[in-house]
Amino acid sequence: MERKHEVSKAVIQRLPRYYRNICELKAEGVQRISSRALAERMGLTASQIRQDFNCFGGFGQQGYGYNVEKLKDELGTILGLDAGRTAILLGAGNLGRALLNNFDFSASGFRLLCAFDANPELTGKSFGGYEVRSSDTLDAFLAEHKPDAVVLTIPRGNAPEIACDLVEHGVRGLWNFTGEDLHLEGLGIPVENVHLSDSMMTLCHLIGAQH
Amino acid sequence: MERKHEVSKAVIQRLPRYYRNICELKAEGVQRISSRALAERMGLTASQIRQDFNCFGGFGQQGYGYNVEKLKDELGTILGLDAGRTAILLGAGNLGRALLNNFDFSASGFRLLCAFDANPELTGKSFGGYEVRSSDTLDAFLAEHKPDAVVLTIPRGNAPEIACDLVEHGVRGLWNFTGEDLHLEGLGIPVENVHLSDSMMTLCHLIGAQH
Numbered sequence: 388m389e390r391k392h393e394v395s396k397a398v399i400q401r402l403p404r405y406y407r408n409i410c411e412l413k414a415e416g417v418q419r420i421s422s423r424a425l426a427e428r429m430g431l432t433a434s435q436i437r438q439d440f441n442c443f444g445g446f447g448q449q450g451y452g453y454n455v456e457k458l459k460d461e462l463g464t465i466l467g468l469d470a471g472r473t474a475i476l477l478g479a480g481n482l483g484r485a486l487l488n489n490f491d492f493s494a495s496g497f498r499l500l501c502a503f504d505a506n507p508e509l510t511g512k513s514f515g516g517y518e519v520r521s522s523d524t525l526d527a528f529l530a531e532h533k534p535d536a537v538v539l540t541i542p543r544g545n546a547p548e549i550a551c552d553l554v555e556h557g558v559r560g561l562w563n564f565t566g567e568d569l570h571l572e573g574l575g576i577p578v579e580n581v582h583l584s585d586s587m588m589t590l591c592h593l594i595g596a597q598h
Numbered sequence: 599m600e601r602k603h604e605v606s607k608a609v610i611q612r613l614p615r616y617y618r619n620i621c622e623l624k625a626e627g628v629q630r631i632s633s634r635a636l637a638e639r640m641g642l643t644a645s646q647i648r649q650d651f652n653c654f655g656g657f658g659q660q661g662y663g664y665n666v667e668k669l670k671d672e673l674g675t676i677l678g679l680d681a682g683r684t685a686i687l688l689g690a691g692n693l694g695r696a697l698l699n700n701f702d703f704s705a706s707g708f709r710l711l712c713a714f715d716a717n718p719e720l721t722g723k724s725f726g727g728y729e730v731r732s733s734d735t736l737d738a739f740l741a742e743h744k745p746d747a748v749v750l751t752i753p754r755g756n757a758p759e760i761a762c763d764l765v766e767h768g769v770r771g772l773w774n775f776t777g778e779d780l781h782l783e784g785l786g787i788p789v790e791n792v793h794l795s796d797s798m799m800t801l802c803h804l805i806g807a808q809h
Contacts, residue, residue: 399803403796430781466799467806485696486794495795496802535805560805562798570641577804579797583697584706586790587773588614588677591707593788594746594771595678 394442401439404429406462412455421452468496473534474562477549478541479504479512479519482564486538487514500534529556536560543567550578605653612650615640617673623666632663679707684745685773688760689752690715690723690730693775697749698725711745740767747771754778761789 408429412420422433422440429436440446446461447453463469474497476483483502492499502514505522512519520528537558539546546565553561554576561578563569569578619640623631633644633651640647651657657672658664674680685708687694694713703710713725716733723730731739748769750757757776764772765787772789774780780789 400796400800402803403793403799406799407793407796465803467802468799470802470806472802472805481696481699485692488692490794490798492798495798497798536801559808560801562801575808577801577808579801579804581794581797582614582618583701583792585611585614585618586792587701587703587706587708588617588679589611590747590771590773590788590790591678591681591683592610592613592676593790594683595681597770597786597788 398439398442402462402466405436405439406459406466406468409455409459409462413459417455419452419454422447425453466496468494470496471498472496472536473498473500473532474536474538475500475528475532475534476502476517476538476540477504477522477525477553478502478539479506479509479514480540480542483538483540484514486540487517489515497536499538500532501528503528526556529553529558533557536562538562538564539569540564609650609653613673613677616647616650617670617677617679620666620670620673624670628666630663630665633658636664677707679705681707682709683707683747684709684711684743685747685749686711686739686743686745687713687728687749687751688715688733688736688764689713689750690717690720690725691751691753694749694751695725697751698728700726708747710749711743712739714739737767740764740769744768747773749773749775750780751775 408425422436426433426436437445443461443465446458474492476487476499479487479502483504487502499517502517502519503522503525504510504519507521509519510521535558537553539550539561541549543565546563546567547569550561550563550569550571554571554574558576560576561569561571563578563580566582568580571578619636633647637644637647648656654672654676657669685703687698687710690698690713694715698713710728713728713730714733714736715721715730718732720730721732746769748764750761750772752760754776757774757778758780761772761774761780761782765782765785769787771787772780772782774789774791777793777795779791782789
């Protein structure tokens with residue numbers, strides 16, 4: 388498993404989908420799958436899959452299919468799910484709490500350490516087993532624990548300033564739910580901007596495009 | 599504004615991003631913007647933007663730029679935001695409640711009518727001003743009010759059966775948060791499958807790819 392060259396963002400964004408489908412196949416008891424069968428399941432073409440996997444050295448033998456268990460492990464390693472990354476969550480409002488209570492951070496490669504919120508009434512409370520700490524203690528926490536990523540569930544507004552501040556304190560990636568696109572690629576920091584409204588608007592359009 | 603031919607899914611998925619950026623420009627007081635300036639803001643190329651807009655007949659005059667207000671209205675109409683679509687939410691657990699409390703459905707083109715949950719303790723409660731009703735009354739509600747879309751925030755498991763049942767009752771689109779991919783295109787029903795873990799895993803990979 389060797390990365391041959393710079394891999395495109397489009398391929399990288401398909402990796403979690405591959406991983407998810409392979410996990411489902413494993414849970415279904417499937418031990419081996421052809422690129423054609425995997426393609427059919429995922430609505431892709433077999434050649435697309437082979438091409439994507441070749442970016443990482445390829446995982447199968449021609450005409451023999453992929454070993455599901457092995458593929459799951461290899462994709463997991465490429466994704467860095469076993470790299471022991473850590474994260475904190477900033478903003479324990481409704482959305483933050485929904486994530487704390489429901490989202491399986493460890494399945495996505497992160498050990499969530501705790502949450503922070505500016506509201507003193509939330510300090511010391513726990514959601515989903517994660518403690519909420521005072522924002523006043525954030526800088527000291529960052530210095531001591533050096534989390535890799537921050538989940539930003541604060542309201543939009545001063546998100547760009549907060550993001551830059553976090554990066555200055557050593558944070559290496561942001562999962563951004565503020566609704567405000569953050570672009571820190573110039574600083575070499577990856578950001579995943581989540582816009583739930585985009586998919587709802589897409590749905591709105593597609594409903595209208597029905598015949 | 600006339601749709602020239604079948605528009606690709608990739609273009610359609612960029613429409614909400616265009617709309618979002620144009621709304622921000624309007625809020626910033628910008629009245630006119632060139633495809634080049636819009637491209638820079640969005641990390642696209644000017645020719646990509648012109649090509650996308652041409653799918654809908656184009657909105658600007660060469661060398662003169664786009665009228666922000668007019669573009670906002672036209673994109674909104676294409677998205678169907680003013681078409682008066684309605685939706686209900688199924689599953690008022692943490693995620694469902696986070697959406698009820700926080701998500702601006704009307705800004706995404708839908709009037710949310712109410713929520714449904716199987717848990718009798720939630721019946722009659724309200725979140726974000728939306729009433730939770732008993733799942734037992736769902737079929738009668740669908741027959742009477744014919745909502746266009748359903749927001750699926752039930753746990754995964756029997757999501758495919760429930761989805762098919764909803765479609766049989768006339769639902770025309772699904773916003774699917776169950777974590778289980780639903781494919782109803784065969785029935786002509788659009789589904790937006792939301793997988794939050796995909797973007798967190800992408801972030802996990804990108805953090806590891808930093809130099």
